[in-house]
Structures are given as C-alpha cells and as structure tokens.
Amino acid sequence: MTSSVITSNVSKHYGRVAAVRDVSFDLKSGETIALVGHNGAGKTTLIKLMLGLIRPTSGSVTMLGGDPARGDFHVRQSVGYLPESVSFHMALTGRETLTFYARLKRVEFSDAELLFKRVGLSADAVDRPVRTYSKGMRQRLGLAQALLGTPQVLLLDEPTSGLDPALRQNFYDIISALRADGTTVLLSSHALTELENRADRVIIVDRGVKIADGTLDELRHIASLPTRVMIKLSDMEAAPQWSGDWCRQSGGGWEIGVDAADKIDLLKSLTAEPSLLESLTLAEPTLDELYAHFLGRQAAE
Numbered sequence: 448m449t450s451s452v453i454t455s456n457v458s459k460h461y462g463r464v465a466a467v468r469d470v471s472f473d474l475k476s477g478e479t480i481a482l483v484g485h486n487g488a489g490k491t492t493l494i495k496l497m498l499g500l501i502r503p504t505s506g507s508v509t510m511l512g513g514d515p516a517r518g519d520f521h522v523r524q525s526v527g528y529l530p531e532s533v534s535f536h537m538a539l540t541g542r543e544t545l546t547f548y549a550r551l552k553r554v555e556f557s558d559a560e561l562l563f564k565r566v567g568l569s570a571d572a573v574d575r576p577v578r579t580y581s582k583g584m585r586q587r588l589g590l591a592q593a594l595l596g597t598p599q600v601l602l603l604d605e606p607t608s609g610l611d612p613a614l615r616q617n618f619y620d621i622i623s624a625l626r627a628d629g630t631t632v633l634l635s636s637h638a639l640t641e642l643e644n645r646a647d648r649v650i651i652v653d654r655g656v657k658i659a660d661g662t663l664d665e666l667r668h669i670a671s672l673p674t675r676v677m678i679k680l681s682d683m684e685a686a687p688q689w690s691g692d693w694c695r696q697s698g699g700g701w702e703i704g705v706d707a708a709d710k711i712d713l714l715k716s717l718t719a720e721p722s723l724l725e726s727l728t729l730a731e732p733t734l735d736e737l738y739a740h741f742l743g744r745q746a747a748e
C-alpha cells in the first residue's frame with residue numbers, strides 16, 4: 448500500500464499553546480483511520496495541517512506526494528474534507544450548493560442524482576433551500592460536498608454527529624465502498640463504540656501528542672487488558688467451581704477477567720464439562736476501555 452499522507456515530527460503552536468507536538472504517522476491508500484482524543488486534543492489542528500490550511504511550526508506534512516500548504520490544484524482536487532461544523536449559504540438549494548462547490552473544485556458534477564442518492568438526500572430535498580434542512584440533512588449535503596470529484600483522501604471531522612442511527616449506517620456503508628476503491632479515509636470522532644469494527648486503525652491523541660497508533664488487535668496486545676469471560680451456570684444456585692476471582696453479575700451470571708496467556712486454559716477447563724454451563728460469552732477490551740487505558744497511562748507518565 449502506498450502512503451497518501453505522511454506527517455513527520457509535526458508540531459503546531461498557537462502562541463503559547465502547543466496544539467500538536469511532534470506527531471508522526473503514515474496513512475495508506477485504502478485505509479480507514481479513526482483519529483480520537485478528548486476535546487482540544489489536537490484532532491482538528493492535525494486535519495488542518497493535512498489539508499494545508501495551516502502550516503506546521505516544525506516538521507513536515509506530505510499529502511499525495513506534495514506539500515499541502517503549497518496549494519497544488521491537483522492535490523486539492525483529490526482531497527475531500529467535511530468540517531466539524533458544516534455551514535452553507537442558507538438561500539441556496541442543495542443542488543445549487545453542490546454545483547457551486549463542484550465549480551470551485553473544478554470537478555465534473557454530471558451525476559448529481561447518484562451522489563444525492565448515495566448520501567440519502569431525497570429528490571424533493573435537493574431543490575429546497577438549505578435553510579429548510581434538518582441538521583442531519585445538512586450533514587448529508589456536507590458529505591456529498593466532500594465526495595465531489597472522487598477524492599483519494601477523505602478527511603472527515605466528527606462526520607456522524609447529528610446523524611440518526613439509520614444514517615450512520617448509511618454513512619459507514621459509503622466509507623466501506625470508498626475503502627474498497629482504495630480511498631484513504633480519516634475520521635475524527637468521539638463516538639468510539641461505533642468506530643470499533645469500522646476503522647482499520649486507531650490513532651489516539653492527547654494534549655497534542657500521539658499516544659497510541661495501531662489496529663484494534665495491536666492496541667489490545669500493547670495494552671494487555673484482560674478479556675472478560677462471562678458464564679451462566681446450569682444450576683443458578685451454584686457458585687463457579689473454577690479458581691479465580693469470579694464476580695456475581697446482575698441477572699445471575701458470573702464474570703472474571705483473564706489475561707491473554709491464561710485465556711485458553713480457562714476456556715478448556717470451563718468447557719470440559721459442558722453440562723455445567725448454560726452460556727459462555729467472551730468480551731475483548733473495547734475501544735472505550737483501550738482509550739481509557741492509554742489516556743491513564745499517559746497521565747501517569
């Protein structure tokens with residue numbers, strides 16, 4: 448896979464505020480990356496650096512082989528961006544808005560209906576002024592704007608805020624199709640649970656510093672948090688006969704945390720006599736738990 452975006456030891460200072468400190472990463476084509484961090488962690492600043500809207504105080508950013516701050520037209524044409532707060536001209540219709548952005552970007556806007564359909568904007572909405580749109584509809588129009596010209600890199604700042612569950616699903620379906628086409632998609636988000644099985648890789652930033660970067664499995668391996676094993680016994684009155692610190696759960700089940708190295712042995716002994724168990728469930732550490740772990744580790748350092 449080729450690198451679409453490379454940041455090398457990038458820092459960005461706003462006066463005395465160090466918004467981004469010494470951050471390096473490569474984003475590959477066909478990769479979907481979640482950029483996560485608390486409010487003020489530096490996510491938007493990193494996106495603006497990748498877009499070339501601001502210049503690094505030190506370090507360098509390469510977008511599709513060039514310096515994004517130079518404003519090369521072919522690079523700008525190949526990058527889509529959905530800002531955190533989308534604001535459009537309220538008097539223009541959805542169609543007029545996209546026509547305007549397509550002209551700005553100098554890209555073909557021949558298959559408007561297909562694009563509207565893809566982002567779920569209904570035929571009656573596209574010819575209405577944007578002031579009549581709900582927040583979700585504006586977000587959909589924003590996504591359509593970001594998709595203009597089939598970008599090779601898509602940078603989406605909080606893309607699913609304001610979308611209802613059905614639209615979120617539609618949004619992630621679009622992202623999957625883009626991934627299959629080789630587009631690099633970076634999503635900045637606080638919605639960790641919904642990113643869990645949708646991002647190939649997670650980058651966690653805290654107070655301007657990158658504190659973790661990897662696939663979910665890699666982060667789980669580094670964090671070595673326990674896997675939760677939950678059982679329900681056939682005899683609801685009995686206690687687990689296996690050693691360890693079993694905790695009683697509401698609903699009558701039992702739970703224990705087990706390290707990766709001991710997991711298989713525990714499973715073997717639990718399943719040695721299947722009639723003792725009514726159910727057995729495993730839960731690997733969630734992205735929420737990993738996020739809390741890496742932030743806690745950073746704070747301790």
Ligand SMILES: Nc1ncnc2c1ncn2[C@@H]1O[C@H](COP(=O)(O)OP(=O)(O)OP(=O)(O)O)[C@@H](O)[C@H]1O
Nearest residue numbers: 461464465466484485486487488489490491492493
């Ligand atoms: N133009 C600016 N001038 C001064 N400080 C800024 C500017 N832009 C951002 N900052 C500061 O840089 C830090 C990082 O901000 P940034 O917007 O990148 O965070 P974020 O992770 O996107 O936050 P959020 O999740 O709230 O959108 C914050 O302390 C913010 O106050």
